[in-house]
Amino acid sequence: MDIYDLQTPALVVDRAELQANLDAMTQALPGSRLRPHIKAHKTTELARSQAANGHCNFTCATIREMEGMARAGLGTDLLLANEVLDARRLGALAESGARITVAVDSPETVAAAADGGVKEVLVDVNIGLPRCGCPPTEAGRIADLARGRGLGVRGVMGYEGHLMMVTPESDKARMTEEAMALLLAAAADVGGEVISAGGTGTYAINTWATEIQAGSYALMDTAYATLGFPFQHALSVLATVVSVSAGWAVADVGLKSLGMDHGNPTIPGAAVWFCSDEHTSFAPEEGHSVKVGDRVRVLPAHIDPTVAMHEAMYVVDGDEVSDRWAVDLRGW
Amino acid sequence: MDIYDLQTPALVVDRAELQANLDAMTQALPGSRLRPHIKAHKTTELARSQAANGHCNFTCATIREMEGMARAGLGTDLLLANEVLDARRLGALAESGARITVAVDSPETVAAAADGGVKEVLVDVNIGLPRCGCPPTEAGRIADLARGRGLGVRGVMGYEGHLMMVTPESDKARMTEEAMALLLAAAADVGGEVISAGGTGTYAINTWATEIQAGSYALMDTAYATLGFPFQHALSVLATVVSVSAGWAVADVGLKSLGMDHGNPTIPGAAVWFCSDEHTSFAPEEGHSVKVGDRVRVLPAHIDPTVAMHEAMYVVDGDEVSDRWAVDLRGW
Numbered sequence: 289m290d291i292y293d294l295q296t297p298a299l300v301v302d303r304a305e306l307q308a309n310l311d312a313m314t315q316a317l318p319g320s321r322l323r324p325h326i327k328a329h330k331t332t333e334l335a336r337s338q339a340a341n342g343h344c345n346f347t348c349a350t351i352r353e354m355e356g357m358a359r360a361g362l363g364t365d366l367l368l369a370n371e372v373l374d375a376r377r378l379g380a381l382a383e384s385g386a387r388i389t390v391a392v393d394s395p396e397t398v399a400a401a402a403d404g405g406v407k408e409v410l411v412d413v414n415i416g417l418p419r420c421g422c423p424p425t426e427a428g429r430i431a432d433l434a435r436g437r438g439l440g441v442r443g444v445m446g447y448e449g450h451l452m453m454v455t456p457e458s459d460k461a462r463m464t465e466e467a468m469a470l471l472l473a474a475a476a477d478v479g480g481e482v483i484s485a486g487g488t489g490t491y492a493i494n495t496w497a498t499e500i501q502a503g504s505y506a507l508m509d510t511a512y513a514t515l516g517f518p519f520q521h522a523l524s525v526l527a528t529v530v531s532v533s534a535g536w537a538v539a540d541v542g543l544k545s546l547g548m549d550h551g552n553p554t555i556p557g558a559a560v561w562f563c564s565d566e567h568t569s570f571a572p573e574e575g576h577s578v579k580v581g582d583r584v585r586v587l588p589a590h591i592d593p594t595v596a597m598h599e600a601m602y603v604v605d606g607d608e609v610s611d612r613w614a615v616d617l618r619g620w
Numbered sequence: 621m622d623i624y625d626l627q628t629p630a631l632v633v634d635r636a637e638l639q640a641n642l643d644a645m646t647q648a649l650p651g652s653r654l655r656p657h658i659k660a661h662k663t664t665e666l667a668r669s670q671a672a673n674g675h676c677n678f679t680c681a682t683i684r685e686m687e688g689m690a691r692a693g694l695g696t697d698l699l700l701a702n703e704v705l706d707a708r709r710l711g712a713l714a715e716s717g718a719r720i721t722v723a724v725d726s727p728e729t730v731a732a733a734a735d736g737g738v739k740e741v742l743v744d745v746n747i748g749l750p751r752c753g754c755p756p757t758e759a760g761r762i763a764d765l766a767r768g769r770g771l772g773v774r775g776v777m778g779y780e781g782h783l784m785m786v787t788p789e790s791d792k793a794r795m796t797e798e799a800m801a802l803l804l805a806a807a808a809d810v811g812g813e814v815i816s817a818g819g820t821g822t823y824a825i826n827t828w829a830t831e832i833q834a835g836s837y838a839l840m841d842t843a844y845a846t847l848g849f850p851f852q853h854a855l856s857v858l859a860t861v862v863s864v865s866a867g868w869a870v871a872d873v874g875l876k877s878l879g880m881d882h883g884n885p886t887i888p889g890a891a892v893w894f895c896s897d898e899h900t901s902f903a904p905e906e907g908h909s910v911k912v913g914d915r916v917r918v919l920p921a922h923i924d925p926t927v928a929m930h931e932a933m934y935v936v937d938g939d940e941v942s943d944r945w946a947v948d949l950r951g952w
Contacts, residue, residue, distance in 0.1 A: 349898045371862040396912040420863040530703040531752040538752050543925040548881035565924050566681045580728040592897050593875040
């Protein structure tokens with residue numbers, strides 16, 4: 289089977305590039321220094337590859353991701369790095385033998401964790417991104433509340449998400465140190481051993497966290513590719529050219545197969561004009577003529593929402609399709 | 621069951637508002653004057669409501685939408701308003717008794733339709749949007765090619781998609797007339813009875829088409845709502861407030877549950893700051909305080925890709941959940 293046998297649009301993952309990305313990250317952050325964020329791929333088969341590379345503790349964004357990882361036998365140490373108000377499904381997972389930790393940042397989320405049967409939490413601390421997380425000065429109080437409800441408090445987490453794309457690197461390093469100073473202060477109040485933070489944008493410079501929650505490094509996207517990391521585009525959306533006009537062509541990939549929050553995708557050798565529901569209009573550059581029926585590889589601007597739109601990703605070696613991995617952690 | 625029993629994020633459809641939208645469209649374009657585009661909702665149960673309102677011929681954007689509609693018994697007259705190069709699945713549908721028509725705009729797509737066992741086509745004509753469709757002057761030649769391959773040529777289609785949001789209305793009307801003049805000229809060369817065109821943005825002014833392919837009118841979104849049509853927001857994404865800080869709050873809806881190509885969603889009574897994968901940070905307006913655990917209804921900027929991210933939509937009467945409709949036409 290090769291890529292011309294695939295129904296398009298289809299996610300395709302280059303096996304060698306994926307493995308190179310996993311290897312580069314293992315070299316930088318081996319074992320428990322990385323807690324891969326599986327929201328970036330939502331695929332237990334890909335998580336197995338990460339585990340084979342020494343990364344056996346995982347970060348999740350949704351309850352369903354937690355459930356799927358546990359069911360796949362990847363529940364050694366699962367962190368839901370997100371607040372929930374109904375934790376019963378997480379409690380059931382803990383009962384079944386997975387190690388389940390959930391983020392808490394308020395009395396309500398502490399109560400939800402305890403009521404739901406979860407045993408362990410991290411206190412989520414706001415370190416500059418206006419999203420979830422308690423103020424650093426409140427972290428100790430939240431930890432006390434949690435312990436008062438019988439919960440084990442493993443430590444703290446924070447996310448310097450507002451710094452991922454900062455340039456130059458020297459500014460990013462300084463700002464990351466400032467953000468992490470807030471998290472370290474909270475950690476001192478909270479206790480525990482875990483200081484979980486970071487992402488692909490700061491994996492190399494956040495030396496204060498005990499573990500980094502990077503996810504995008506495995507597959508990459510055009511947004512992160514601007515930062516010059518040692519990670520390659522391992523994922524693209526395979527499309528078929530369905531129409532060619534004088535000056536432009538149309539591929540059958542669009543708003544329903546591409547995450548668009550970071551803008552248009554990239555087609556090497558072409559200028560992308562715009563995307564519609566099931567189409568991308570693009571102008572081939574001089575010397576890159578295309579014809580109806582050609583296959584093109586479209587690089588998404590943002591990997592995470594792109595992957596979540598597809599039922600499966602096809603693993604390829606060049607044009608050969610060697611595997612089909614279900615994107616089995618979609619939904620909530 | 622009420623909305624507080626739903627796992628969030630969840631699509632919710634207000635039954636009365638949906639019915640009001642369907643009724644308003646039936647009044648404007650009864651029976652075969654409308655060919656609803658089911659890409660806007662991907663839900664056969666919703667299509668059944670449209671059929672009950674007199675709209676029994678449907679437009680689709682993908683092969684899977686065609687298959688699902690036929691399987692649901694809604695295959696009286698299905699148009700795939702899109703080019704395909706492997707039409708075998710469509711041919712199989714025609715064999716099974718559904719009436720199947722597919723758009724063609726090139727010798728390659730004519731050959732694909734014939735080789736795949738499709739019996740009827742429309743010639744897709746470019747009337748100003750740089751996407752699919754042959755030049756108007758080529759339409760007669762494509763029709764001849766199709767007839768030469770034994771295909772029935774039902775007429776033409778075009779899409780004045782570049783005009784949907786034009787203001788003022790007088791400019792839109794003039795430009796639509798100009799675009800439709802191209803399609804009418806092509807129709808004269810092609811023959812057949814069908815002149816299929818239009819969308820929610822031009823449904824009221826495109827009086828040249830024999831049928832309008834509108835889809836968004838049924839559920840609506842904030843982009844189309846700016847145009848002042850008699851259609852209401854029938855769909856929202858229900859979210860739970862999972863975190864509240866001084867000055868902002870966070871709802872558990874984000875890039876994986878909202879189509880973002882038209883920009884941020886809207887939360888009535890609040891200013892939306894930004895969306896992350898599973899979060900929306902927003903600032904409640906004066907007098908609209910929120911607390912952890914509150915449910916909020918988030919209005920997507922673009923309905924079509926939003927719906928495609930969800931497994932189901934819940935039909936509500938106020939806060940009561942009366943039905944669960946599978947979004948059963950997702951994927952390709």
